Structures are given as structure tokens and as C-alpha cells.
Amino acid sequence: MRIDKMAASASVEVHWRPFNLREILVEQNNTSFAKNSIRLNYNWRDIERRAARLGIEFAGRPTYPVDPDLLALRVGVIAAAQNWCPAYTRATFRAWFLENKASGLRGFVEEILIGLGKSSQEVLTHAATPEVDEWLKRETDAARRFGIFGSPTFAVGSEIFWGDDRLEEAIEYASSSPS
Secondary structure (H helix, E strand, C coil), X not given: CCHHHHHHHCCCCCCCCCCCHHHHXXXXXXXXXXXXHHXXXXXXXXXXXXXXXXXXXXXXXXXXXXXXXXXXXXXXXXXXXXXXXXXXXXXXXXXXHHHCCCXXXXXXXXXXXXXXXXXXXXXXXXXXXXXXXXXXXXXXXXXXXXXXXXXXXXXECCEEEECHHHHHHHHHHHHHCCC
């Protein structure tokens, strides 16, 4: 919700690159946080505090799992390819975090697409194609090569910055790095 404004004020260009984080977390045996209720409760409370501090709406712990069939992620790949990923991501997270709608369920994805003026049938048909599967595989492989282990991650060249609390640092690094 913050990246576009911050990047624009620093004259930094952002490239949105959806990837399959779940696959990477499983490969890295990094899913224990979801099984540890104490840590999971802390994580959600921490998100709530950060949102309040930053003036970002948050309605409490959202529905989980959010995208069991990776439908929202596949649509995100299309959105990135067609340059409407920021709007799609904001709408998806708003629906998930504020309206408690699991963003990967077909009906909710359709609502988001219609709200963005997209043909839901056309986009959802495209999302089920091998082309999108291959694009998602390439982006997930690229995330592995970067060494990504969580989201959000901001990459500037070969440097990565993990977590929303590193956004300012990533923007500063990007604005001071030679192109």
C-alpha cells in the first residue's frame, strides 16, 4: 500500500514480480511459523501494530488459507505482464485484509477483476493456461536465484531487502545506486 508513493518520490521504478512463495517456503523447510500458534499470533499482532502506525487499515487476522489453488497468484502473473499488477495487488490485499475474503477463491477473484474493469472470464481462462504456468515457474525460479525466503522482498540488483520494515532502506538503496 506504500511502495508506489515512496518509489515515485525517490524516482525509483518498481517492477512487480509475483512468484510462488509457498513453494519456496516448503523447499526451505520454512513453514514452522504457521504451525507455532504463539509465533503466528505474534506475527498477526505485529502486522496490526505496523498497520496502525502507518495509517493503513487492517481488520484483524484474515481468512487462511488464502489462495489454495494459486488462482490469485496466476492472475497476478497476468497482471504483471499487462502492467496492472499494483492495482490488482492493492485490491486483492484490501479484500483479504479488510473484507476477510480469501483472495484465491474464484468468486472473489472475479469481483476484483470486475472492479478493475477487466474481463473476468477472459483473465481466468488465460490464468489456467500453460503459458501462465510457465511464467509463474520462471518467476519462482528467479526468486530462488535472488535468495528470496519471504515476502515482501525488494530486490535492487543482487541486493535483497526482506519485509515491509525494509521498504525505506530498499528505496534509499535503489535511489543511491548507479543505474
